[in-house]
């Protein structure tokens with residue numbers, strides 16, 4: 001259900017995302033290669049435009065955009081309105097690069113087809129009680145492997161092997177809306193709009209909410225109202241809400257992924273904690289995990305599952 005946005009300049013104060021210098025160049029190469037090998041288009045690099053709401057914010061950005069940290073991610077700063085026919089940008093705005101979106105559904109469908117052809121995909125519930133762990137092998141039903149990697153998001157909380165890892169559910173909701181006119185950039189201010197990738201060209205996904213204290217399943221009228229209000233404050237183009245969706249992100253308190261082996265079983269591995277940024281973090285960190293499995297890399301302590309080992313009993 002993720003809109004698939006990737007953006008190296010995030011947060012309320014718009015700061016450079018953690019490890020952006022490594023993660024973003026990697027994802028550009030990864031998804032471009034994935035498109036080529038899967039023979040499908042699902043990766044859309046495109047600048048994100050964030051309108052300023054005040055002169056103070058404009059000034060702040062004029063100063064900050066020159067910093068070495070941010071310079072390469074700032075395409076351009078506008079001190080006057082550029083997309084004023086479509087968005088509220090009287091004070092100009094910032095055009096951020098190394099950004100865009102991934103059509104996550106198409107990407108995952110493409111991958112699944114490849115795995116199915118290789119007889120490496122089973123769309124079934126994984127019943128952990130059937131897993132047999134030995135020193136150098138793992139067995140599940142009639143499968144045998146050297147290692148098992150759990151990429152199970154929130155499922156980890158119910159996994160007797162990894163239930164101690166503090167994955168924090170972070171609910172989010174999105175709206176699917178129809179817009180009469182195609183936005184000239186990805187507009188983003190409290191809410192973003194990206195093409196939904198469905199047949200209808202004028203359909204956009206708007207999202208997403210952050211509902212850390214909401215543990216209910218399903219959509220809510222509060223989230224719909226919040227998103228519609230934010231969309232109205234972002235774009236001048238009339239829109240119509242068609243559909244609402246929800247999901248839960250597997251996040252962590254320190255907002256870092258969780259990679260590494262179970263404290264007792266070196267061949268039972270977790271890959272989790274991608275939180276709000278699966279699209280940008282997954283390629284780089286799955287490559288790191290693969291290198292680690294081949295003894296070609298270490299897992300840095302800040303993302304290593306070992307940082308939680310005091311919670312294991």
Ligand SMILES: Cc1cc2nc3c(=O)[nH]c(=O)nc-3n(C[C@H](O)[C@H](O)[C@H](O)COP(=O)(O)OP(=O)(O)OC[C@H]3O[C@@H](n4cnc5c(N)ncnc54)[C@H](O)[C@@H]3O)c2cc1C
Nearest residue numbers: 002003004005125126152153155172247248276277278279
């Ligand atoms: C509303 C919303 C909007 C988002 N927008 C973006 C965005 O724009 N950009 C971005 O980068 N990220 C976005 N995200 C976050 C992104 O979806 C996550 O980072 C990503 O899905 C994490 O991937 P994952 O594979 O680790 O976990 P998940 O996507 O949670 O996948 C885990 C999977 O494991 C399966 N599973 C668990 N246990 C079992 C079992 N026992 N047997 C079989 N299957 C099992 C689950 O069913 C699930 O399919 C958004 C999330 C939400 C909720």
